[in-house]
Amino acid sequence: MGIIGGIWTAVAMQPMINILIVMSSWLFGSFGLAIIGLTIVVRGLMFPLTIKQLRATKAMQSLQPKIAELQKKYGKDNKDKLAKEQMRLYKESGVSPAGCVLPMLVQLPVWIALFWSIMRVLAITPEQFLGLSQYLYSWPVVYSVLPLSNEFIGLNLAEGNILLAIVVGCTMWAQQKMVVAPSADPKQKAQSQMMLWMMPLMFGFLSLTLPSGLALYWTVSNGITIIIQYFVTGWGGLAGLIARKPSIRDKLAARKPPVTDNLVARKPSIIDKLIAWRPSIRDRKYKERIAKVEEAPSADAGIAEVSSAQEEQSGYEEPGDKQQDSGGGHLARLKAIRRQPRKGKGHRRKRV
Amino acid sequence: MWIKHNKVLLGKALFLLVILLLGGVTVLGCLPGGQPEGWPGGVVADNTLFVGSMKGKLVALNKSDGSRLWEVTLETARESSGFGCASEITEAPIYGTPVLDGDLIYAGGYNGKIYAISWSKRAREWRYPSGEGDYLQPIVGGVVVSGGKVYFGCSDGKVYALDAGTGDWEWEFQTGDKIWSTPAIDGNTLYIGSFDKKLYAIDTTTGEEKWSEPFETEGTIASTLLVYDGTVYIGSFDRHLYAIDATSGEQIWQFPVDDEAENNPGNWFWAKPVIYNNTIYAGNLDGKVYILNAGTGAEVVDAIDLGSPISSSPVLAGNSIVVAAEGGVVYAIDTASNEQKRLVDLEEKVFASLFTSDGVVYVHTDEDSLYVVDVQTGAIQEFNIR
Incomplete structure (x- = not known):
């Protein structure tokens, strides 16, 4: 074992393995609970870095339209200018592309150590079990609890499990879907799509073929990532799937009414009726005219002249009033007036 | 400069992450212990060496020059699925040392079967369980042949006794956990340790427990034990070596006595101890050989690192x-x-x-x-x- 290997073992693997065994002892001797517990603890410790990474990713995504504009503007011909402009954009926005990658790279060794620790403690083959002995501290609790039971809620953590493999694939897909940003760039879009499907399929396959203790770790880890992502960036690409399914009524309201809708009259509401009752200006003119006629002293009087001012001042007449007026021959006279044909094209008959 | 190609870099970083994870996982089969391979010992008879190979074969070699006399594959090996790096997967890895008794050589397979190979016929005489698809749990410990019976422990926690000539089941004894230990026979008593941290004494005739209760340590017992002059010597994962009265099951001594002492064993006792001239030589996974007085358990000399x-x-x-x-x-x-x-x-x-x-x-x-x-x-x- 080289120096790097020795450091890796002493700093990462040994502490993780022994903590895993101790946690198993605390958690009713359940290795499954220990995997869940340690995954939560490690992800909790990595939380600030995860947040930093997610925020940086989100900020980068928000700049994508502007970057696309820059690319469109400068194209392939002026790459130096494009780079300068992008750099300026990042600087002005306070976004660093390294912010997306570095936290991930810092977390990577921890995840790998956790992965390998689980693998080591599972110790499926005699060779692995023998190898485990070289990672153990001299704590009594460590040697008294070994070997750990691989049974967990009906699962054998040492064998692949199709159900957990599906769960890993689904959670991985959901997690990927949440971070995939819509992109106008076809190349980037294709890459995102490939990642969206490749990762879940690969991890699902691995979960099927490797001990399900690892699948349990991936499931819990994915679940935690989804929760953190939700609080930092929202549902992201999952929003469309999680949004309320529109009702038939919503769909009908959204679509443009076909011509036939105009032909089929719907049953009018009370408001519709009230609106319908509201007389038009023309109606009001008629009513005022009717009133004038009724007020006129002479029954044979012609059409009284109504000034435009009077027309404007005239108020709205309630429908009930109409009924009150409808007793005499005034209305009949009005009708007679209305039926009189106009003389001249578009000109009012001169009133005397 | 890399900001210039930030998108490319991010894409590459993501791919690198995936490849690292998947690559690391994929090579599991290439790493030590990824696949069970076995660590069989051997036995010598006349001018012939019988050794288990790590490909699940029993190989007979000429003792003088090492030339291969014959070999028998316990089970047909299958091709690797391509996942990992193993070219073929051994169907019956052997961990225990094969045992020779008369014309038959006995070996236990990690696939959960016991095999009896005829030396003269150079072919399999019988296997247990005999059915094509019938398997026990993995057999890691070796077998012992005594009084016409074959005894072995299994990962299902049972000790089995079979007829040595036919492979017929005689009796079985259930312990509390896996058994990886090789049994030891003294008279009509079989001694075996279990992952349940206990040492059992079983009557070879009836399969019944002999002691009023098994001897219990604080750690798993996977090592092969030694029975000598009425005493059972056994190492445990609790970093102690025990001497137990073979008749009563009472502890005679334990090493170390003081758990807080500075030079105590630092790891498990896995290997079978050797006794010579009233001195016990016990190898430990801490890399030291502890040399003890067989009667008292006291260190004769400092451990050899x-x-x-x-x-x-x-x-x-x-x-x-x-x-x-x-x-x-x-x-x-x-x-x-x-x-x-x-x-x-x-x-x-x-x-x-x-x-x-x-x-x-x-x-x-x-x-x-x-x-x-x-x-x-x-x-x-x-x-x-x-």
């Missing part, structure tokens, strides 16, 4: 205890002076139990080579059993 874990059971050859450290260095400890002599560095890992004949020691390495080491000179000869 070999610098690498000792998982291979040592062997007595002439006046020397020959020990192979896991790293491949073979030592001889003089039983008179208790001083060690470095014989040879094989530069290959050693897990299998050593076996001896006529002043030489046979060491089976993880590269599936069988080395013949001269105890006096350290000269080696390599026999290929791949």
Whole structure:
């Protein structure tokens, strides 16, 4: 074992393995609970870095339209200018592309150590079990609890499990879907799509073929990532799937009414009726005219002249009033007036 | 400059992450312990060596020159699925040392079957369970043949007794957890340790427990035990070596006595101890050989540090205890002076139990080579059993 290997073992693997065994002892001797517990603890410790990474990713995504504009503007011909402009954009926005990658790279060794620790403690083959002995501290609790039971809620953590493999694939897909940003760039879009499907399929396959203790770790880890992502960036690409399914009524309201809708009259509401009752200006003119006629002293009087001012001042007449007026021959006279044909094209008959 | 190609870099970083994860996972099969391979020892009869290979074969070699006489594959090996790097997967890895009794050689497979191979017919005589698709849990410990019966422990926690000639089931005894230990027979009593941290004494005739209650340690017992002069010596994962009265099951002594002492064993006792001239030689996975008084458990001399874990059971050859450290260095400890002599560095890992004949020691390495080491000179000869 080289120096790097020795450091890796002493700093990462040994502490993780022994903590895993101790946690198993605390958690009713359940290795499954220990995997869940340690995954939560490690992800909790990595939380600030995860947040930093997610925020940086989100900020980068928000700049994508502007970057696309820059690319469109400068194209392939002026790459130096494009780079300068992008750099300026990042600087002005306070976004660093390294912010997306570095936290991930810092977390990577921890995840790998956790992965390998689980693998080591599972110790499926005699060779692995023998190898485990070289990672153990001299704590009594460590040697008294070994070997750990691989049974967990009906699962054998040492064998692949199709159900957990599906769960890993689904959670991985959901997690990927949440971070995939819509992109106008076809190349980037294709890459995102490939990642969206490749990762879940690969991890699902691995979960099927490797001990399900690892699948349990991936499931819990994915679940935690989804929760953190939700609080930092929202549902992201999952929003469309999680949004309320529109009702038939919503769909009908959204679509443009076909011509036939105009032909089929719907049953009018009370408001519709009230609106319908509201007389038009023309109606009001008629009513005022009717009133004038009724007020006129002479029954044979012609059409009284109504000034435009009077027309404007005239108020709205309630429908009930109409009924009150409808007793005499005034209305009949009005009708007679209305039926009189106009003389001249578009000109009012001169009133005397 | 890399900001210039930030998108490319991010994409590459993401791919790198995926490849690292997947690559790391994919090579699991290539790493030590990713696939069970076995660490079988061997046995010598007349001029023939019988050794289990790491490809699930029982190989007979000419003792003089190492030429291959014949070989029998316990189960047909299948091709690898391509996942990982193993070219083919051994169907029946052998961990225990094969045992010879008359014309039959017995070996247990990690696939959960016991095989009896006829020396004269050079073919399988019987296997248990006999059905094509019937398997027990993995068999890691070795088998013992005594009084016409074959005894072995299984990962299902049971001790089985079979008819040595036919492979018919005789009796079985259930313990509380897996058994990886090789049983030991003394008279009509079988002793075996279990992962349930207990040592059992079982009547070989009836399969009934002999002690009023099993002897319990604080750690798993996976090591092969030693029975000598009415005492059972056994190491445990609790970092103690115990001497137990074979008749009553009462503890005679334990080493170390003081759990807080500075030079206590630092790891598990995995290998079978060796006794010679009232002295116990017990290898530990901390890389030391502890030399104790068999009667009292007191250290005769300070432990000898070999610098690498000792998982291979040592062997007595002439006046020397020959020990192979896991790293491949073979030592001889003089039983008179208790001083060690470095014989040879094989530069290959050693897990299998050593076996001896006529002043030489046979060491089976993880590269599936069988080395013949001269105890006096350290000269080696390599026999290929791949």
